[in-house]
Amino acid sequence: MSLLTRNRGSMLLLMLNIFLAFMGIGLVVPIMPTYMNELHMSGKIVGLLVAAFSLTQLLLSPLAGRMSDSWGRKKMIVAGLVVFAISEILFGIANGAVLLFVSRMLGGVGSALIMPSVMAYVADTTTMEERAKGMGYINAAISTGFIIGPGIGGYIADLGIRMPFFFAGAAGAVAAIITLIILPESKSREQLNGANKKEEANGSLLSQLARSYREPYFMSLVIVFVLAFGLANYETVFGLFVDHKFGFTPKDISFIITFGSISGAVVQVTAFGWLLNRFGENRVISTCLLVAGVFVLLTLFVHVYWAIIVVTFIVFLATDILRPAISTQMSKLAGEHQQGFVAGMNSAYTSLGNIAGPVVAGLLFDLNVNYPYIASSLILIASFLLTLRPSMRKARV
Numbered sequence: 001m002s003l004l005t006r007n008r009g010s011m012l013l014l015m016l017n018i019f020l021a022f023m024g025i026g027l028v029v030p031i032m033p034t035y036m037n038e039l040h041m042s043g044k045i046v047g048l049l050v051a052a053f054s055l056t057q058l059l060l061s062p063l064a065g066r067m068s069d070s071w072g073r074k075k076m077i078v079a080g081l082v083v084f085a086i087s088e089i090l091f092g093i094a095n096g097a098v099l100l101f102v103s104r105m106l107g108g109v110g111s112a113l114i115m116p117s118v119m120a121y122v123a124d125t126t127t128m129e130e131r132a133k134g135m136g137y138i139n140a141a142i143s144t145g146f147i148i149g150p151g152i153g154g155y156i157a158d159l160g161i162r163m164p165f166f167f168a169g170a171a172g173a174v175a176a177i178i179t180l181i182i183l184p185e186s187k188s189r190e191q192l193n194g195a196n197k198k199e200e201a202n203g204s205l206l207s208q209l210a211r212s213y214r215e216p217y218f219m220s221l222v223i224v225f226v227l228a229f230g231l232a233n234y235e236t237v238f239g240l241f242v243d244h245k246f247g248f249t250p251k252d253i254s255f256i257i258t259f260g261s262i263s264g265a266v267v268q269v270t271a272f273g274w275l276l277n278r279f280g281e282n283r284v285i286s287t288c289l290l291v292a293g294v295f296v297l298l299t300l301f302v303h304v305y306w307a308i309i310v311v312t313f314i315v316f317l318a319t320d321i322l323r324p325a326i327s328t329q330m331s332k333l334a335g336e337h338q339q340g341f342v343a344g345m346n347s348a349y350t351s352l353g354n355i356a357g358p359v360v361a362g363l364l365f366d367l368n369v370n371y372p373y374i375a376s377s378l379i380l381i382a383s384f385l386l387t388l389r390p391s392m393r394k395a396r397v
Contacts, residue, residue, distance in 0.1 A: 003130055004137070010125060011134065013183045014118055015141035017077070020175035021084060021114065022145030023152070023168075035161055044362040045097065049104050051355045056108030058351030062208040065116040065344020073117040073124070074185045078176050080113030085172030092165030108351070110172075116343035123331045123343075124186035132328045136272030139324040154255075212345045217333040221349045223285065223383055224326055228353025229360075230379030231319060234296050234372070241299075242308070244369050256312050267321060275321070281329035285322060286387040292318040293380030300370050 004011050036046055068076045087106035094100045118138060126134040153164040212221055242248040242256070267275075275284055295314045302308050327346060334342035364371035 003126065003133060006125065010121070010184055010186070011137060013178065014121060015137055017081065017175040017179050017183075018114075018118060018138060019141040019145045020171045020178075021081060022142045023149040023171055034157070038161060039095075039097075039100075041097070042362070042366060044359075044366055046358075046362055048359060048362065049100060051358045052101050053104040053108040053111070054351040054354035054358070056105040057112045058108075058348050058355060060109055060112035061116060061347035061351060062341075062344045064112045065120070065341050065347070066208075068117040068120050068343070069341065072185045073121040074179065074183055076113045076117035077121075077183070078180050080110045080115075080117070081172050081176035081179060082110075083107075083113065084110030085169045085176065088165050088169035088172060092162045092169070112347060112351075116347050119327055119331070119343040119346065121186045123334075128332060131331055132276040132324075133273035135324040135328045135331070136269065139320065139327075140266075140269045140272075208341075208345070209348065212349075215334070215342075215345075217330040217342060219386070220326055220330045220333070221345055223289075223386055224346055225349040225353045226379060226383040226386065227289070227322065227326070228350045229357040230293075230296075230353075230376045230383060231357070234315070234361075234376040241365075241369055241373070246308070256309055267317065272321065272324060276325060276328060281325050281332075282387060284325045285329070286384055288318040288322040288325070289380055289384035289387060292322070293377045293384060296373055296380060297377035299373050 064076060064080075083106055087103045087110060090099060090103035090106065094103060119135070122134040122138055123131065152167070156164045156167055212218055215221075242252070246252075248256075292315055295311050295318070298311050299308070299315075302311055327343075330342050330346060360375065361372040364375060
């Protein structure tokens with residue numbers, strides 16, 4: 001039976017729900033520069049808002065991963081989608097910094113509940129041979145949501161600068177309802193109880209981070225952190241960068257993101273599994289890090305519209321392959337009963353990078369619009385060098 005239709009079509013349902021949720025996130029991307037200008041906020045505040053999202057995601061992700069192992073994936077996904085919907089609506093009605101930060105922190109909670117459980121669900125319902133394809137499907141849904149979201153958001157903004165946030169909240173609510181009604185649980189209560197007996201007792205965030213140091217996928221987690229830090233420098237100020245440097249409108253930003261992202265979704269659905277099976281996770285990760293680092297730097301040297309589109313296209317393609325490749329590598333290295341834990345650690349290390357990255361990006365942007373991209377390029381190339389370590393080469397599976 002096809003991976004997409006097995007288990008009452010759970011993979012298709014996950015893809016649909018993740019697509020709706022990330023379409024909601026993507027809706028607001030092109031209008032953020034205008035929204036921040038309307039509220040008179042600096043690049044530093046934008047960076048802190050992104051960091052606030054990642055801080056709550058960091059604090060909750062390890063616990064959410066363990067809760068997913070204990071209570072089931074479905075409950076966590078539904079709860080996360082509900083929290084996400086509330087956070088977007090709050091952002092839409094905010095008139096000051098306090099409510100904006102509350103909204104972003106709730107958004108981090110929602111993300112922490114959703115992503116580890118989705119990744120663990122895929123691991124529960126796929127074989128080792130299917131794992132890369134399953135991760136590719138989920139990340140393709142995420143990419144497609146981002147592709148369609150900014151395009152829709154740029155046009156919805158014509159109805160009012162706050163309208164995309166309300167549409168995002170509605171998308172999250174619809175996804176939660178679909179999940180609650182249709183999605184089957186990936187493990188029975190007996191299987192969950194059995195996994196809990198084999199797992200160590202819940203510990204603090206620091207103890208779980210310390211535990212991750214002893215795991216065979218620790219170097220992959222280091223790559224996750226450094227990658228997230230570098231990409232956050234790029235992504236946090238992308239809209240502000242092209243707005244300040246080239247005077248791009250929300251529709252211009254929507255078009256660039258849409259065109260740049262669509263390649264990643266196509267590759268994830270059609271060729272991602274083949275790439276990993278043919279070349280191995282480590283080689284794919286190394287190549288994509290180097291390509292992303294070089295082309296982020298090239299962003300500073302292009303000045304015409306079509307060249308910006310081409311460079312962004314390649315950066316998005318590389319990063320869209322990177323994320324599921326690292327997730328697949330860690331999922332394979334983790335034991336059967338550690339899928340929730342490793343997914344939670346993946347999210348936690350991503351959050352660590354996303355906390356530091358946006359703050360640094362915002363500060364650098366206020367100094368010079370080019371500095372965040374220089375920092376991002378250096379960090380991504382440093383990540384590439386980390387993958388050349390012997391411990392990373394041995395991790396290829």
